[in-house]
Amino acid sequence: MQILVCVKPVPDPEKYDLLMIDPETRRLIREGIPTVINPADKNALEAALRIKDTTEASITVLSMAPDFCADRIRECLAMGADEAYLLSDIRFGGADTYATSRTLMKGIETIGLAPDLILAGNESADGATAHVPVQLAEWLGLPHIANVSSIERDTRAGQAPGAASWIIHKKAEQGHIRYRARPPILLSVERNSNRPRIVSALGVVKSKKKKLEILRFDALDVSSDTVGYAGSPTKAGALSIPDLSRTGQRVAGTPAEIAAAFMDIIKKSI
Amino acid sequence: MTNNPRKIKKALILADVAAGEIQQSFWELLTKVKQICPEAICGAVYIGGEYPEARETLRQSGVDVLYAAEDALLDIFRPDYHCLMLETAIRDFDPDLLLICATAEGEELAPTMGVRFRTGVAAHCVDLKIDEEGEPVCLVPAFGGKVVGEIYIPATRPRIATIKAGIFSASNQTREQKTCPTVIPIDTEVLKSRHGSIEPIGIVESAPGGRSVDKADLVVCGGYGLKDKDAFASLEKLAEYFAGAVGYTRPAVESGRPENERNLIGTSGKTVTPKVYVGFGVSGATHHVCGMKNAGTVISVNNDPNAAIFGMSDFYAVGDASKILDAMTAITEP
Ligand SMILES: Cc1cc2nc3c(=O)[nH]c(=O)nc-3n(C[C@H](O)[C@H](O)[C@H](O)COP(=O)(O)OP(=O)(O)OC[C@H]3O[C@@H](n4cnc5c(N)ncnc54)[C@H](O)[C@@H]3O)c2cc1C
Numbered sequence: 320m321q322i323l324v325c326v327k328p329v330p331d332p333e334k335y336d337l338l339m340i341d342p343e344t345r346r347l348i349r350e351g352i353p354t355v356i357n358p359a360d361k362n363a364l365e366a367a368l369r370i371k372d373t374t375e376a377s378i379t380v381l382s383m384a385p386d387f388c389a390d391r392i393r394e395c396l397a398m399g400a401d402e403a404y405l406l407s408d409i410r411f412g413g414a415d416t417y418a419t420s421r422t423l424m425k426g427i428e429t430i431g432l433a434p435d436l437i438l439a440g441n442e443s444a445d446g447a448t449a450h451v452p453v454q455l456a457e458w459l460g461l462p463h464i465a466n467v468s469s470i471e472r473d474t475r476a477g478q479a480p481g482a483a484s485w486i487i488h489k490k491a492e493q494g495h496i497r498y499r500a501r502p503p504i505l506l507s508v509e510r511n512s513n514r515p516r517i518v519s520a521l522g523v524v525k526s527k528k529k530k531l532e533i534l535r536f537d538a539l540d541v542s543s544d545t546v547g548y549a550g551s552p553t554k555a556g557a558l559s560i561p562d563l564s565r566t567g568q569r570v571a572g573t574p575a576e577i578a579a580a581f582m583d584i585i586k587k588s589i
Numbered sequence: 590m591t592n593n594p595r596k597i598k599k600a601l602i603l604a605d606v607a608a609g610e611i612q613q614s615f616w617e618l619l620t621k622v623k624q625i626c627p628e629a630i631c632g633a634v635y636i637g638g639e640y641p642e643a644r645e646t647l648r649q650s651g652v653d654v655l656y657a658a659e660d661a662l663l664d665i666f667r668p669d670y671h672c673l674m675l676e677t678a679i680r681d682f683d684p685d686l687l688l689i690c691a692t693a694e695g696e697e698l699a700p701t702m703g704v705r706f707r708t709g710v711a712a713h714c715v716d717l718k719i720d721e722e723g724e725p726v727c728l729v730p731a732f733g734g735k736v737v738g739e740i741y742i743p744a745t746r747p748r749i750a751t752i753k754a755g756i757f758s759a760s761n762q763t764r765e766q767k768t769c770p771t772v773i774p775i776d777t778e779v780l781k782s783r784h785g786s787i788e789p790i791g792i793v794e795s796a797p798g799g800r801s802v803d804k805a806d807l808v809v810c811g812g813y814g815l816k817d818k819d820a821f822a823s824l825e826k827l828a829e830y831f832a833g834a835v836g837y838t839r840p841a842v843e844s845g846r847p848e849n850e851r852n853l854i855g856t857s858g859k860t861v862t863p864k865v866y867v868g869f870g871v872s873g874a875t876h877h878v879c880g881m882k883n884a885g886t887v888i889s890v891n892n893d894p895n896a897a898i899f900g901m902s903d904f905y906a907v908g909d910a911s912k913i914l915d916a917m918t919a920i921t922e923p
Binding site for chain 2: 416417446465492556558565571578581
């Protein structure tokens, strides 16, 4: 079985409180915020690794990101993925979800992959649109299920191994919807839906010998008006950091006094 | 300026209807459309099981056009089926603007339409306006809500936007309607001949877990700093006294204290606008604040005098969250 996992390096979401906007250029200052693999993408990779733990499977990791993210991609190999491709080119920059998903599709075509399962984190921590996985499936003409919280093998008797189907749980408004799904299919995996494994020292050693190939613009069957900012139907305007400050008034005293004051405020305000 | 190519001539809303119940978000989106493009022809699409009452309410909601894909096959969300039905309505109506509520389903439908119609999608808009040049602009959060950016979709149609429930306010005026459109049925027969590779086999409902924070005037929120085992029961008591609801932060959910994560507040949960929000042991992290920043009055308790939440509060106390909570529930007892 071939599994493709799409990952995105993002600024560490634990540190978003540190983000600032340069007053002159109006650009985002990310200084001091390290790059990490998007949390939900690690859950997607873990889901793939768990399948590989019990079945014959190969895992390819695919990412569109600048060269400096190669180390983060290697981390995925250290976790247990078999090979990785990084789509990196200055012309891919400024892409929205539409152009990103289309470039990923072109990458899959170029590599010549026909995965049975494509897994991706449900949303990235930075943009958090949850669009890219679903849109990638659409470009590939594959069915998709988003907000997936569990992937299990369908254990009904009499299933041919190759045609094996999956039981998928999708998080929905009132609980979970269960589906039976046949490959090939793309699943967007929920953050925190499993506990991603820790990279072992042996994993790191092994990862150095695994393939991590960088594919540039010229390697892909794309034109410059279909990638990056030029290929994006959405155009970004001004950025701002909303001012959320309120004139905090401290209420002091014993717990009973504070409680009485707060109860009063609530009563008056609702 | 009748030929202004930017002008929204037709707007379409995907009606958020859960098991026959029209959700508040539908009225919120409808109100927004009437505000920003009052002259536009406004359409709605219903996709789901057969609920004649819901269909009738939508027909009388103030929309000019109503599409309905009604079939037992659509009762449970199926990405392939629901996407096809929505696509059919869009092809027929040809809107300039498409608004979809950012539910788990809407978040899957919107990007799908983006690719099928080769157009842009703005996710989780916190506002939708028309700029000085008459161009619609979506304000979307990024980095957990720390940053807000403008998104334009200048060249392609429809412009698609998703909006979480509770972001816009609904006005009752939209419901006063003189002429009701006839329903345009969407052919569901095509679904019967499609043997898709996804088949729904059931719904697992989550534990009910108290009143929903969506409509509550008071939200009392438990953060990670509310460590007492019984504290969540005390929160319930306090909320109940004011007919309010209990919300929580992500770390509180992960600690397993609340029963389920239905009332998680923040980027990955709900956006609430109660008259009063009270946070107990909440630090004030971006991802959480994004979901409660528009509350009327914000009260917070934290034992760290430098907690970020204090700067975003109207009233605060430095102290132990459990102790102050218990003193508050004591007052509610006769
Ligand atoms: C991609 C992503 C999405 C996320 N989405 C969400 C989301 O939707 N909603 C959400 O809430 N979080 C979300 N988070 C997590 C978020 O970043 C913060 O970690 C979280 O909001 C912090 O919750 P907290 O305030 O309860 O916990 P903490 O940040 O751990 O704060 C606990 C607070 O309690 C105080 N405290 C400790 N003991 C006591 C005591 N005895 N009495 C009083 N105060 C005490 C501490 O001083 C501290 O300020 C997300 C994170 C990521 C990376």
